[in-house]
Amino acid sequence: MPDWSARLSELAVAAEVPGAVLGIWSDGELTITPYGVLNSATGVGTTADSVFQIGSISKAWTATMIVQLGAEGRLQLDDPVVNLLPEAPIDARVTVRHLLTHTSGIDGDLFTDTGRGDDCLQRYVALLVGVDNLFDPGTAYSYCNAGFVVLGRIIEVLDGRTWDESLHARLTEPIGLTHTVTLPEEAILFRAARGHTADHSSPVKTSQLPRSIGPAGTITTAAEDLIAFAQLHLTDDSYKSMQEPQVPFASGVGGFSNLGLTWRIYDWDGRTIFGHDGSTISQQAYLRVDPEARLIVCLLTNSGNGNRLFEPLATEVFTEYVGVAHPEPPQPIDVPVDDRHVGRYERTSVRLDVVHKDGRLVLVESATGDRLAFAEEPEHEYEVLPTGPDDGNHFVVRYSADFPWSPLTFHDSYLFASGRVTPKR
Template identity: 30%
Template sequence: MLLAAPLPALAQALTADQSAKVDTIVTDALKSSQVPSASIAIVRDGKIVYAKAYGDQGPNVAKTTPDARYQIASISKQFTAAAILLLEDQGKLSLDDKVAKYFPEITGSDTMTIRNLLSHTSGLQDYWPQDYSFALMENPVTPQQIVDRWAKKPLDFKPGTKWQYSNTGYVVAGMIVEKVSGEKLLPFLREHFFQPLGMDPINQDLAQGKGFPTGYHRYALGPVRPEKPAAAGWLWAAGELAMTASDLARWDIARIDRKIMPASDWEEQETNIRLADGSPTGYGLGVSISQRDGDKVVSHGGEAVGFLSDNVVIPAEKFAVVALVNADFGRATGQITHGIANLLLPPAQDQTVEDARTDLARKFYAELQQGEPDRSLLTEDAAYYFTPQAVKDYADSLGPLGKPESFEPIGGPRLRGGFVNRNYRITYPDRKLLLVTYAEQGKDGKFEQYIVMPGG
């Protein structure tokens, strides 16, 4: 009933000024990134208070609407993890079961647990680390074919000793759901989660053609072009769903209210998994875990062919924000969710640390413009990334731009994978750039990532 209500009714919990500022945040993100459209939903006090779509959803949608289903990709992982938790409640499996109990043919399955699969600590090689469709994705695939090609390779590391994102692990987890429940994955999710919550997602492979947003891609600063979807089956349990922003917000409300699953299951999903050496991963079971002003933040992003998504929940504040876009470039989703969160929940940042980190980011930018980066500011991985060719390209493309008009943080810091993610908008008279950084914790932590791209 809430989804069917007119937008003005949904928006009443925001002041007119807040609504206008939300609209500005979204439209600015679309303009600077050249992403065609966005659909958002905002939860305050455990209720959807704003749901709106912006821009051009493509030729298959007659009129831009918040009812359009966008592909949410890897945000789907938390639903696969929830299915596992539900089956554990039913006494049909345990998170600590060895994978060999279900699929002994998988490499290392006698040493990895279901918990390893869901927390990206299994050591299984990721079958899709790229940010584009590779050649095999021209053809349909089955979960078993993915397992046969990628899950029977040697492990990248001993289970539990490292964190490495692995879509392959989630395909295996989905296969376990089907084997144990005796049901197909999507009907299982629909019966136990979607229908009780009034959600109506569909298989993302079917979210194409009339009535659905068109996905777009862009090569460097070239034209924004419609992107050819991947063939069927490639995302499945690792990212199988397409839904509206309001549908995803309904799931966020269930998380906030601890409904549909026992509270202990939600807590289990949101527990920061630690490696064998005790170090935190910044990840739970299908969700990223971080902190904001002392409150736990449960979040996840998603990338499909032609689509990006971001979902941020702060349970203690009964707050959530969803941003879905029909382009796989530009990082508009993060700009939107961070901007809205900071508008409605202004962060109380440690200015000493954050000012220092901004100064350091600005300093390293100037050094890259000169082609002389201070490598003592880089971790081993970041130093590997900045090859002589990379440094030259940075200097050749950024140097002529000169000193930026402004260099400012976008949103607040958040933990991921043991590093702190901070993003910045770099503004020139004729363009805006986006800087995405990851760094070791603390004022003087080394950069693990420092990547500049169009947008911001």
């Protein structure tokens, strides 16, 4: 068996990640391996029980509670949301299933801070009256944070308590989790990680997303707790439906081939794996579960460079346990490009300007609206390079030369990148 402490250390140094925790559960045997520091400014060391923000992995926790409510007969997945939440200003055709599978069409990257009160989700949902619909419900996929806040509000209304309280009553307490919280004042009672930027690895100045984003991404937890949550989905057939394919995912980055009820379903060289990634303010987290091998792997990091660490580390871990590697990212090809895709593309919280410069395409990403309050960079420039198939519509981008490539596809009226539809203006 490899020395995971040594390998985590070596790979984290190469990826410029200040602190991380690797968790591996293999058919009953748990290994937790910490590395580095939680905060480069204070030098506080990372320990096995340190807590990190898990970002959008929180969505799987919210989805789990929705499935519980379904099992209790209090909702159906194909119920129109407005039947459960009449005040929600969204298309009457949007169902609970659409929200769970990012197919509602809601332009969903709304990060408005609606305060710290227990009514923050209710107030957030009311703001959706001014949000555009990107497409008709059920006709496409576009990653939607707002949809999970709406799901969180449904949980509040049906349970008669806050989403945070339902999370505790429905999941953290029954599972026996001791290091899982939702608010920053709770996180600081533990050894809590602080995010670090990808460019200079300096600590960020904003600790957490607004409470109003809770159901979509504010859970803070330790590796052992996250693995215990994943075990619930490995051992309890009540949640099996969450692993069943609902929406094909065409780009296949990282082996992502289908979407279940929130869980992402991956094909790694013929092995079916499920999981999710999470990214907050310079903290990135990863969770992968191989049901056949009864293997759970998580990685918690306090850096915007987390992906540079995860991909090689996941390859080593999964090669050791099940003989498969993390799929290789797409690669650029050397073909000429034209200016057919030049223009401005825009959705809530982000503007993408594609320009043709010296025979190449460049994409300038600018944070807008509420996202400006916590964006690592208000603006970042990416080179856009073609990839296969050679039809002039498929490209790849990356944050910098040290990062893996990710796909970007142009369509007639929008571009698709980071799992999101961004319309051309």
